[in-house]
Amino acid sequence: MSALMTAERAGTMTGRRAGGVGMLDALHAEWTKLRTVSGPSWLLLGIVALTVTVSVAAVGATSCPASMRCAVDPAKLSLAGVQFGQAVVAILAVLTLCNEYSTGMIKVTLTAMPRRLEMYAAKAIITAGVVLLAGAVAVLGSVLAGNLILPGHGFTTARGFHPVSLSYGPVLRAAGGSVLYLALIALLSLGIAAIVRDSAVSIGAALAVLYLFPIMLAFVTDPTWKHRLDRWTPTNAGLAIQATTGVRNLPISPWDGLGVLAIWAGAALLLGGLALRFRDA
């Protein structure tokens, strides 16, 4: 009996050795890399701090005087910080890969894990995972800010504004969707990083992708182009998930918008994977 078990264990050992390391080991390795340097934890803290700060600033600075009708979506306003937290998310995602290239660590990593796509998938999962966690904290903080501050600024239930509370379905969707949004931004940025490899260029490219289209929307006057930009660009479409008022009149429905962002992230990940697979490290 014991001999058989030993043989079995020996068999799995040799099998694992033959196939390099398994996915779980890859995940464990990536998690260790992320956990043991101080950069990522500061960036994660930065995601929460920047998101909540901008949200509190936006919420605190908006008020609805009794005499006016305010076309404000309280949930979207409370989640305003996400638009800036996403910059830190992009930097975190870019650095998880690009730091390996700039330090030469990538050679060690790929020697240890010759299956590059496995390593890539592990990075994607770990990055998305920690961003989901930090994003959840940041979004909860933002929702709390909206919940506490907005009623005092004229956005009361009596005037037709739903309280920013997770017990209201659309707000729950907006908040949960914002967390998913941040994770998708992380995957999009990771894909860009795998394509570009250099940290500075990747950060520049990722920030340009995030902010080029909203800026263009500010200058575009043609309704057809406005509609196209709203529907098909990653940030504009993705942020449709935050809308809780006038959902029927949106250029793209909330979940479809998040789907558009997912397509962008998927495409970037795919191109990055191909670049990683077929290019010398």
Add this chain to the structure above:
Amino acid sequence: MTTGTVSVPRAHAAADAGRAGFGLLLRSEWTKFRTVRGWVIGMFIAALLTVFVGLFAAGNGSSNCQTNNVVLHGKACLPYIPHGPGGEVVTDSFNFAHQPLTGNGSITVRVLSLSGAHPDFGSNGGVPAGGSGPTLTPGLMPWSKAGIIIKQDTKQGSAYAAMMVTSSNGVRMQYDYTGDIAGLPGSVSAARPRWLRLTRAGDSVTGYDSADGTHWTKVGTVQLTGLPATVQVGMFATAPNYTQTSTSFGGSSNQGAPSQATGVFGDVTASGTPAGGTWAATAVGGGGPMTGQGVAAGQAGPSAGPRAAGFTHAGRTFTVTGSGDIAPVVAGAASSLPTATIEQSLAGAFIGLIAIVVVAAMFFTAEYRRGLIRTTLAATPRRGQVLAAKAIVAAAAAFVVGLVASVVAVSLGVPLERNNGSVVLPVSALTEVRVVVGTAALLAVAAVFAVGLGAILRRSAAAVTLAVATVVLPFLLAALNILPSGPAAWLLRITPAAGLAIQQSVPPYHQVASVYSPAGGYYPLPPFAGFAVLCCWAAAALALAYVVLRRMDA
């Protein structure tokens, strides 16, 4: 510190060679810059982004209209656009009760009241229920005005000088659309009338005001060069569009509609006018009263038919009702015309800036990454010179790329804007040069800023992040209405993003109520002041970089 021990003897011995050495240093830095393919490509990308995003921003908004069942596009849809004596685009619509004035002369009136009406957006969004015009409610705009005017002729855009009462800005003397001098403060009422007087002597017109008709104060004298012998003199009333701007997160929307003002005048005396002449009303630029529901008959006169006359007199009391404005046209979403500015075709510079900043930061950080910095500092132990040479090379490259891109973007983009039916607000050649060259200089100084950050932080990711966060993010916060206008304006005063003000081509006019926001092309600081703020940041970054470079081991 091997480099330090090498530098001390050489610094004294090779003091004369220092100048020639800097030339060589510049050359070596330029060689480094141009031989890294990625950086050259990065500069090209910066230029391409600047041009294409700019052209897209300039060329996307073609308007359509329909006349006699023929669909027209773009500029064919524009109404006649009057230009003022100074060449600026103006609004010149008002109701004018006038007589000819030959040679020198004057007009004096007592303004008894100023009232008005505007459409009501509250009930049904300003959409007329019955289809015969918007519902009107009484009310005045801050710059609703009525008073006396001496004007070259009754054509739109001709020279004028006027004394007027306004609803919230007291008595004003305004002339040639852009000029504005304050007179007596306070509003006008029957209990507190305002006396106004204009006298013409040759080309100069002097305005006076008085609270009692006996004690007169001179408000100002203006020169209207080339005023013909016979001009038109009389009473006028007009009121700018009533606009409601709802600013919300991510953008602002405007709805506007004409409003009107009614001035009641008594004790009208004029000299230099024909003996026994009568006052005739002309709606200059279609500036007669509006037709609408719910306006008291005495206010608007007969409300039947389009553009009712809006001029009545009973004894020596005259009532003039008009709508429109006599003022320069301003840019921005709240403008009454589809305006555009030359800098709208330079919107892409904002994105080109990101590419430039990335290249400039890497220009320094790459030395650390590859260890090249030790070779560089061994060859040139004067670290300050290395920093200066890098800053100069990066700035020069960014300036040239920025200049080419801006010239192309403006020369192609502005005709596109015109074709699309936008009124491109004209600016002087000097202003155009300032905007185009200033955009190139903006990119150059931002590049210097990024080089400095690269030298301080030594890591490209951190340098790029910080540069983008300080130059780009404040503008985003302001332009996308994420922060309210107060804090947003402060961000654009004190952060490096203040430098974007160099692109502003048209000034704001305090006598035209509008939304002067960064998204509409208006910055809180004047162009060169904003640019100076960016220069200060770049200088501070360089100074800190110099200290860091001197004190820290490479």
